[in-house]
Amino acid sequence: xxxxxxxAIAGIDERVxxxxxxxxxxDRAVYYIRRDPDAPQVAELDGxxxxxxxxxxxxxxxxxxxxxxxxxxxxxxxxxxxxDLGRKLMxxxxxxxxxxxxxxxxxxxATSDADIAGFLKAMQFTPAxxxxxxxxx
Numbered sequence: 001x002x003x004x005x006x007x008a009i010a011g012i013d014e015r016v017x018x019x020x021x022x023x024x025x026x027d028r029a030v031y032y033i034r035r036d037p038d039a040p041q042v043a044e045l046d047g048x049x050x051x052x053x054x055x056x057x058x059x060x061x062x063x064x065x066x067x068x069x070x071x072x073x074x075x076x077x078x079x080x081x082x083x084d085l086g087r088k089l090m091x092x093x094x095x096x097x098x099x100x101x102x103x104x105x106x107x108x109x110a111t112s113d114a115d116i117a118g119f120l121k122a123m124q125f126t127p128a129x130x131x132x133x134x135x136x137x
Contacts, residue, residue, distance in 0.1 A: 001033060001040035001052060008049035009042075012075045028073060032056060041092045043076070043085040051076035053089040057102045062130060069097030069105035090123050108132055 001009075006029050010022040032040040032054045043051035053074040059067045071093065076086050094105055106128060109116045 001029060001042045001054070003030060003033065005029070005042050005049050005052070009052045009075070012050070012052065012077050015078055016075050028054060036096075039093065039096050041089050041096075043089055045080060045083075045085075050080045051085045051089055053086075053093050055093055055097070055105075055107075057097050057100045064130070066104065067100060067102045069094065069102040071105055071107040086119055087123065 006026050007022065009029060010020060010025045013025060014020040029040065035056050039056055040054045041052065042049045053071065055069060055071040057067050057069050059065055061068060074086070074089065097105055107120065107125065109120060
Protein backbone atom coordinates (compact mmCIF):
# COMPACT_ATOMS: atom_id res chain seq x y z
CA UNK A 1 0.00 0.00 0.00
CA UNK A 2 1.12 3.53 -0.74
CA UNK A 3 -0.43 6.91 -0.19
CA UNK A 4 -1.52 6.80 -3.84
CA UNK A 5 -3.98 4.03 -2.88
CA UNK A 6 -5.96 6.15 -0.40
CA UNK A 7 -8.54 7.37 -2.94
CA ALA A 8 -9.29 3.79 -4.03
CA ILE A 9 -9.55 2.67 -0.40
CA ALA A 10 -12.01 5.48 0.35
CA GLY A 11 -14.00 4.37 -2.70
CA ILE A 12 -14.14 0.76 -1.48
CA ASP A 13 -15.27 1.94 1.94
CA GLU A 14 -17.97 4.08 0.34
CA ARG A 15 -19.25 1.09 -1.64
CA VAL A 16 -19.38 -1.00 1.54
CA UNK A 17 -20.52 1.56 4.14
CA UNK A 18 -22.38 4.11 2.02
CA UNK A 19 -20.19 6.92 3.40
CA UNK A 20 -17.42 8.74 1.55
CA UNK A 21 -14.69 9.50 4.10
CA UNK A 22 -11.36 10.22 2.36
CA UNK A 23 -10.00 12.17 5.34
CA UNK A 24 -10.55 9.18 7.62
CA UNK A 25 -8.73 6.82 5.29
CA UNK A 26 -5.91 9.28 4.69
CA ASP A 27 -5.23 9.41 8.44
CA ARG A 28 -5.44 5.64 8.83
CA ALA A 29 -3.40 4.69 5.77
CA VAL A 30 -0.65 7.22 6.48
CA TYR A 31 -0.39 5.98 10.09
CA TYR A 32 0.13 2.35 9.03
CA ILE A 33 2.43 3.19 6.13
CA ARG A 34 4.66 5.25 8.42
CA ARG A 35 4.65 2.65 11.23
CA ASP A 36 5.65 -0.24 8.98
CA PRO A 37 5.58 0.41 5.22
CA ASP A 38 5.54 -3.31 4.39
CA ALA A 39 2.57 -4.22 6.60
CA PRO A 40 -0.48 -2.59 4.95
CA GLN A 41 -1.61 -4.53 1.90
CA VAL A 42 -3.71 -3.86 -1.19
CA ALA A 43 -5.20 -6.26 -3.73
CA GLU A 44 -5.26 -5.20 -7.37
CA LEU A 45 -7.13 -6.46 -10.42
CA ASP A 46 -6.21 -5.08 -13.82
CA GLY A 47 -4.15 -2.35 -12.14
CA UNK A 48 -7.02 -1.17 -9.94
CA UNK A 49 -7.03 -1.39 -6.12
CA UNK A 50 -10.00 -3.57 -5.16
CA UNK A 51 -9.12 -4.53 -1.59
CA UNK A 52 -7.03 -3.48 1.39
CA UNK A 53 -5.95 -4.66 4.83
CA UNK A 54 -4.17 -2.70 7.56
CA UNK A 55 -2.65 -3.76 10.83
CA UNK A 56 0.53 -3.84 12.84
CA UNK A 57 2.50 -5.84 15.39
CA UNK A 58 2.40 -4.53 18.94
CA UNK A 59 3.24 -5.98 22.34
CA UNK A 60 1.93 -4.99 25.74
CA UNK A 61 -1.61 -4.26 24.57
CA UNK A 62 -4.19 -4.93 27.28
CA UNK A 63 -1.63 -6.77 29.42
CA UNK A 64 -0.82 -9.20 26.60
CA UNK A 65 2.97 -8.96 26.51
CA UNK A 66 3.62 -11.24 23.53
CA UNK A 67 4.12 -9.59 20.13
CA UNK A 68 0.67 -9.64 18.58
CA UNK A 69 -0.45 -8.89 15.04
CA UNK A 70 -3.51 -6.64 15.18
CA UNK A 71 -5.73 -6.64 12.10
CA UNK A 72 -7.61 -3.37 12.28
CA UNK A 73 -9.09 -2.35 8.93
CA UNK A 74 -9.94 -4.25 5.77
CA UNK A 75 -12.31 -4.23 2.86
CA UNK A 76 -12.88 -5.74 -0.57
CA UNK A 77 -14.93 -4.14 -3.33
CA UNK A 78 -18.29 -5.95 -3.40
CA UNK A 79 -18.02 -6.40 -7.19
CA UNK A 80 -14.96 -8.65 -6.86
CA UNK A 81 -15.79 -10.68 -3.78
CA UNK A 82 -15.63 -14.44 -4.09
CA UNK A 83 -12.19 -14.44 -5.75
CA ASP A 84 -10.18 -15.19 -2.58
CA LEU A 85 -8.81 -11.64 -2.45
CA GLY A 86 -9.63 -11.31 1.25
CA ARG A 87 -7.82 -14.58 1.96
CA LYS A 88 -4.79 -13.45 -0.05
CA LEU A 89 -4.69 -10.12 1.79
CA MET A 90 -4.97 -11.96 5.11
CA UNK A 91 -2.23 -14.44 4.18
CA UNK A 92 0.12 -11.60 3.20
CA UNK A 93 -0.50 -9.61 6.37
CA UNK A 94 -0.18 -12.68 8.64
CA UNK A 95 3.11 -13.62 6.94
CA UNK A 96 4.35 -10.10 7.60
CA UNK A 97 3.29 -10.35 11.26
CA UNK A 98 5.42 -13.49 11.68
CA UNK A 99 8.63 -11.72 10.60
CA UNK A 100 8.97 -9.61 13.80
CA UNK A 101 8.04 -12.63 15.94
CA UNK A 102 4.26 -12.50 16.33
CA UNK A 103 2.72 -15.92 16.99
CA UNK A 104 -0.87 -14.72 17.30
CA UNK A 105 -3.11 -12.33 15.39
CA UNK A 106 -6.11 -10.62 16.93
CA UNK A 107 -8.94 -8.45 15.74
CA UNK A 108 -12.41 -7.45 16.91
CA UNK A 109 -15.76 -7.59 15.17
CA ALA A 110 -19.12 -6.11 16.11
CA THR A 111 -21.63 -8.81 17.04
CA SER A 112 -24.02 -7.27 14.53
CA ASP A 113 -21.58 -7.66 11.60
CA ALA A 114 -22.28 -11.20 10.42
CA ASP A 115 -20.41 -10.76 7.11
CA ILE A 116 -17.12 -9.79 8.75
CA ALA A 117 -17.56 -12.41 11.48
CA GLY A 118 -18.14 -15.04 8.80
CA PHE A 119 -15.04 -14.00 6.89
CA LEU A 120 -12.91 -14.11 10.05
CA LYS A 121 -14.29 -17.53 10.96
CA ALA A 122 -13.42 -18.76 7.46
CA MET A 123 -9.89 -17.43 8.08
CA GLN A 124 -9.82 -19.68 11.19
CA PHE A 125 -10.11 -16.91 13.78
CA THR A 126 -11.71 -18.15 16.98
CA PRO A 127 -13.05 -16.36 20.08
CA ALA A 128 -10.21 -15.03 22.24
CA UNK A 129 -9.81 -15.40 25.97
CA UNK A 130 -10.31 -11.66 26.41
CA UNK A 131 -13.50 -9.64 26.62
CA UNK A 132 -14.06 -6.27 24.99
CA UNK A 133 -15.78 -3.86 27.36
CA UNK A 134 -17.17 -0.39 26.82
CA UNK A 135 -18.77 2.49 28.69
CA UNK A 136 -20.85 5.10 26.91
CA UNK A 137 -19.73 8.67 27.65
